[in-house]
Amino acid sequence: MITSVLVANRGEIACRIVRTCRELGIRTVAVHSDADAGALHTRVADAVVRLPGAVPAETYLRGDLIVKAALAAGADAVHPGYGFLSENAGFARAVLDAGLVWIGPPPEAIEAMASKTRAKKLMGLESLATVTGDDLPVLVKAAAGGGGRGMRVVRDLDALDAELTAARAEALSAFGDDEVFVEPYVEGGRHVEVQVLADMHGTVWALGTRDCSLQRRHQKVIEEAPAPGLTPELADHVCAMAVRAARAVDYVGVGTVEFLVAGDRAHFLEMNTRLQVEHPVTEAVFGIDLVALQIRVAEGAALDGEPPRAHGHAVEARLYAEDPARQWAPQTGTLHRLAVPDVRLDTGYADGDEIGVHYDPMLAKAVAHAPTRAEAIRQLASALERAEVHGPATNRDLLVRSLRHEEFTAARMDTGFYERHLAGLTEPVPAPYAALAAALADAHGRSRFGGWRNLPSQPQAKRYLVGGEEHEARYWHTREGLAADGVRVVHADSGLVVLEVDGVQRKFRVSRYGDQVYVGSTALTALPRFRAPTADHAPGSLLAPMPGTVVRVAEGLTVGAAVQAGQPLLWLEAMKMEHKITAPVTGTLSALHAGPGRQVEVGALLAVVQSAP
Structure with missing residues (x-):
């Protein structure tokens, strides 16, 4: 029996795992980077181990230090959560070699599905070997990892090389692997996935479908279960394919098989060999605790009989510290207050915590469950509207408007939802009094x-x-x-x-x-009675929209170069995502203050473009 679990993660998912372990009577060990000293996940765990490292974003990728921490703390199992090392077969082997229980699938199953190119071959599918104008649009994707990192939609053949380079750089930074591949991009498709759970005795459950079509930058924003609008035949088909994928690699534990659905056809995307961020909607519909089931399966328990029956509908919204109206720019600062009434709230923050620059900007996940889809949507939108979210700018208003948009309420959404509707969804909310x-x-x-x-x-x-x-x-x-x-x-x-x-x-x-x-829900800044003079920047100044690190500058870009409006000049990395900084006008680059590796604060002067006469 497992008595103590080290959680090899941080934030919301670490807190969520600790909560289940406490309910099961299992002690917990948290690990943290220096940037996370005192974070909520360290405060709720029974024991805490610091992971040394100069770069906070890389600290949780040090599998050797995590195994050492587990042994030092007396843990007998490791739960990887999601992200970081959760789909790293080498880490899974290191945990097992140390005599610890790995709460996840076998390393061989992770390896089989870790590369999207290998997974496609396993499923009898192939990526594009060459691309012509007739193939467009196409999707460039990182072979390893997920979360939208290393992913680009290419509609112009002339832009393919540049986007391949950008995708490789982002994939290498996020996953330590720069392999990318190209596949056809399905316009108007829906992102549908199936939750699977398998034990060590050959039983595989398909726990229904989820729809995760509302995405920004290929990262999910709103998810629900079951996926609405699927015919019974199509739902059965994707569930059967998911079970087949799990059996093909002798899978054990929880996993998710993802599809792009267009019309009555489902295109296999990948298998995520871990717990998904959106797992709470499946838990709500099936009345289960997937983390508890992960632990029991890792202990060798068998799944009893048939899967439980689904009841009702669940919707989840991811609350991000970001400004959707400014290219989803991540925000930092003190989170003074976070309270969302009447729904399940999974978070890694408490009132007064600091939101830093080193990790994903997700603050929390709000989940509503009701007998019908319409009721669940109404409940979640109302809860978010009444929520107290005091601190940096968030996507809360966007979430409320998205949930109430007629395209979403009628289940006619697809992965291009925000491309079509972002401008309208981010219009200022009137607050007359x-x-x-x-x-x-x-x-x-x-x-x-x-x-x-x-x-x-x-x-x-x-x-x-x-x-x-x-x-x-x-x-x-x-x-x-x-x-x-x-x-x-x-x-x-x-x-x-x-x-x-x-x-x-x-x-x-x-x-x-x-x-x-x-x-x-309206944020105001009190202005002084007499305003002090502020420093002005020259026209054409490019200011850092967020704190981060300059990762690269456009090839050959030097002071005096002619640039076109909208031309990418440099790339800023913040919270593990690359943000493209483009020329505001057509003209000449008259100053360049940023080079690769430079860390900048919000508002820092990066470059100046003098407009053409």
Whole structure:
């Protein structure tokens, strides 16, 4: 029996594994990089081991240090979570060779499916050997790893070489393997997958389907189970193919087989030999704990009889610290408050934690389960709308709008959803009384000191920055309390303001952290009464949209070179993703301040392009 598990991961999934282990009476050991010292997953585990390393993003890839930590802490098993080393056959062997239990599939199964090119051959499929204009569009994919890293859609044959180079560089950085391959890109396809679970005794379960079509940069954003709109025949077909894939490699444990579905055809994509980020929707529908089942299978237990029956529908949304309106730029800073009511919330953060630059920007996963798809969608959208997410910018408003978009509610979405609808989904959300509510909450209690006068006076005024626009709120102190034009102030204290507008009373919950104010879901920045002068940058300046590391500069790019608007100039890596920095105008590169390896903060000057006359 397993008595102690080292979790070879961090963040949300590490906390989720610790929770199940505690329910099973199993002790846990957390590991951490220096950047994660004091992170939530280290606070909830029974024991903690530091992993030394100068580069935080690479620390969790040191399998030798993790095995050493497990032995030192007295663990008898290792759970890899997802990402990092979860699909590394060499790491699995190292764990087994050390006499520890590996809570995952056999190394041979990982190897068979680790390379997408080998997996395709195993399934009787082939990638494109050569590409012509007739083959376009095509998809360039990293042979190892996943999560959208090393993946590019190519629609122009002239751009293929550049995209292959970019994909190789990103794959090497993310997975230590620069092998990529090319396959046809299916327009308008849906991403459908099947959860499998297998024991050591030859039993393989297919635990239904999931739809993960809403993606940004080939990374999933909203997932659900079961996949809506599939005919019973197609659902049975993909489940049968998933079981066949698992049996082909003598699979043990949990895994996911992914397909691209177009019409009534399913195209095999890959098999992920690990737990998936979206596994909670399957757990909700089937009433199971997949992590607990992983552990029991690793202990040698047999799966009993037929798989459990599915009930209802579940939808999951990934809450990211990112700005979808600015090319999904990741955000950093203090997460003051995270509370999503009435749904399951899996997170690796607690109030007051810092969101850094070294790892994926996912803050949490919110999961709703209801008897029907429509009810689950409504429940999740409402919970996210009422959530308190105070800190760096997030994709919360995008999630709410996506869940309520008619294309999604009618189950007509595909993997191009955000390419078509992002602009509309990221339009600023009107907040007509947010600045006034913030000002009234701040003014609470001041009237008792004689702020009101018998004679009319000038109103008090406070200024706030809301969504990049400046708003001014005006109010008065009166004998009866606070007052403002056009509304009746029913109640105002530091945390709650109630305004009556046209006979309707509306509540505004207010939280403040220094100059940052949150009125409901609206973020405001309090501006000083007199604004200090700010430094201006020359026209055409390229500023770092996020903190990160410059990984490469366009080949041959030097000061004085002619550039075209939209031309890639350099690439910035932040949170394990590459972000392309392009020329804002057509003209001449008049300054270049960034070279490979340079670490920059948000707003740092990278380059200047002087526009052509």
